[in-house]
Amino acid sequence: MTLRFTTMIVAVAASASTAFAQAPAPAPAKAPNANAIIDIKGMTPEQRSAAILAQYSEPVFDPQSAQRTEDAIKRYKAIAAKGGWPAIPAEAKYAAGAEGADVDLLRRRLVITGDLFTVENTGPYNDELIAGVKRFQLRNGLLATGLVGPRTLAALNVPVEKRIQQLEASLQRMQALGFKFGDRYVVVNIPAAYAEAIEGEKVVRRYRVVVGKSEKPSPTVTSQINNVNLNPTWTVPSSITKHEISARMRKDPGYLARMHMQVLDGRGNALDPASVDWSEGKVPDVTVRQDPGEWNALGRVRIDMPNSYAVYMHDTNQRNLFANDYRFDSHGCARVDNVRDLAAWLLKDTANWDRTQIDLGIATGQRLDIKLTKPVPVAWVYLTAWMARDGIVQFRNDVYDQDAQLNEASADIKAFLNPTSEPVTR
Numbered sequence: 001m002t003l004r005f006t007t008m009i010v011a012v013a014a015s016a017s018t019a020f021a022q023a024p025a026p027a028p029a030k031a032p033n034a035n036a037i038i039d040i041k042g043m044t045p046e047q048r049s050a051a052i053l054a055q056y057s058e059p060v061f062d063p064q065s066a067q068r069t070e071d072a073i074k075r076y077k078a079i080a081a082k083g084g085w086p087a088i089p090a091e092a093k094y095a096a097g098a099e100g101a102d103v104d105l106l107r108r109r110l111v112i113t114g115d116l117f118t119v120e121n122t123g124p125y126n127d128e129l130i131a132g133v134k135r136f137q138l139r140n141g142l143l144a145t146g147l148v149g150p151r152t153l154a155a156l157n158v159p160v161e162k163r164i165q166q167l168e169a170s171l172q173r174m175q176a177l178g179f180k181f182g183d184r185y186v187v188v189n190i191p192a193a194y195a196e197a198i199e200g201e202k203v204v205r206r207y208r209v210v211v212g213k214s215e216k217p218s219p220t221v222t223s224q225i226n227n228v229n230l231n232p233t234w235t236v237p238s239s240i241t242k243h244e245i246s247a248r249m250r251k252d253p254g255y256l257a258r259m260h261m262q263v264l265d266g267r268g269n270a271l272d273p274a275s276v277d278w279s280e281g282k283v284p285d286v287t288v289r290q291d292p293g294e295w296n297a298l299g300r301v302r303i304d305m306p307n308s309y310a311v312y313m314h315d316t317n318q319r320n321l322f323a324n325d326y327r328f329d330s331h332g333c334a335r336v337d338n339v340r341d342l343a344a345w346l347l348k349d350t351a352n353w354d355r356t357q358i359d360l361g362i363a364t365g366q367r368l369d370i371k372l373t374k375p376v377p378v379a380w381v382y383l384t385a386w387m388a389r390d391g392i393v394q395f396r397n398d399v400y401d402q403d404a405q406l407n408e409a410s411a412d413i414k415a416f417l418n419p420t421s422e423p424v425t426r
Contacts, residue, residue, distance in 0.1 A: 045338035058388040068387040084160040166385035169403040191396040193327040210335040224375035227304035231292035249278040
């Protein structure tokens with residue numbers, strides 16, 4: 001697995017004052033509820049899914065995404081041509097009712113990118129300005145508090161040139177993906193750490209996901225979901241067996257038994273863990289498999305999507321991770337919040353497998369493999385910038401530092417294909 005964040009948005013301004021306008025603003029869009037998610041940690045998986053879906057129903061990735069992202073690049077290049085936007089001082093303090101140069105600067109900053117529309121050049125930190133901050137936060141994957149904290153300040157101060165680079169890198173990925181969209185499909189946007197189920201060009205389900213750590217990144221991949229496994233076993237990847245299982249067994253010989261894991265030889269026969277050499281530097285020639293159950297790392301549901309990276313979507317026995325804002329904590333696979341709901345959506349055209357039947361199947365404790373009547377296309381994408389159908393330009397953090405790498409490679413290719421008389425130095 002190779003390759004190295006919450007979502008939703010709101011409306012962009014219809015127009016800005018002549019003093020502040022830097023580029024044409026899109027027509028006003030219907031604003032989602034910025035307060036839809038209030039206490040993620042106190043919500044059930046079902047409540048989290050409903051709340052984030054209520055915020056926004058436009059997909060991250062659809063057949064027209066590339067064309068719209070090209071339009072967004074033009075928009076941001078027009079902003080760059082007029083000087084970009086001002087930086088907000090690190091020492092700036094914002095509170096309701098506050099006035100002064102810093103508040104005026106923030107107002108100007110938000111007007112330039114269409115997060116705020118006002119004819120006032122100065123004034124207090126009022127409800128209108130707070131709403132503008134929330135708009136900005138939502139389209140940058142930040143919690144919509146209306147307060148300018150460290151993360152919001154950092155996002156405000158990303159220069160326009162960096163935003164253009166993000167858009168250009170995302171566009172290249174969209175164009176290269178070759179994804180075959182269907183009327184029903186699933187998208188996981190890795191930097192946003194969300195999964196979307198799209199049907200009839202609208203997001204009908206949205207889930208928080210936990211994706212790969214920076215050192216074990218989730219890959220971009222396209223496939224088709226063809227099976228849902230209830231009460232799956234987990235065959236531990238050999239790299240985890242070599243580095244993590246072996247280290248645990250050296251310290252705690254009872255670890256495998258406590259974790260309901262079996263050791264198998266090449267023919268699938270069970271071995272006594274004590275007969276295996278777990279010494280450091282050794283590569284145990286065995287397979288480690290975890291039995292089904294609440295202890296299983298895949299939880300109770302696995303969504304199969306054959307691909308060369310051997311990654312998939314699944315439940316987890318660490319469901320507390322879904323309440324975190326930073327959800328990059330897997331070995332490359334995607335753990336899905338409220339995964340039973342996703343399974344029910346995937347299986348809605350498969351006879352006798354509605355949500356009730358899924359729950360009953362899980363309750364048996366036995367592994368059940370359910371073949372979808374019609375496979376559902378799935379794409380794991382790495383998009384740090386895109387424009388949705390409502391004209392909202394969204395950004396997410398480049399968690400794996402891939403944008404700069406892609407843009408640098410593209411520049412090298414262009415230099416090779418279009419050599420100049422002057423050597424390129426760096």
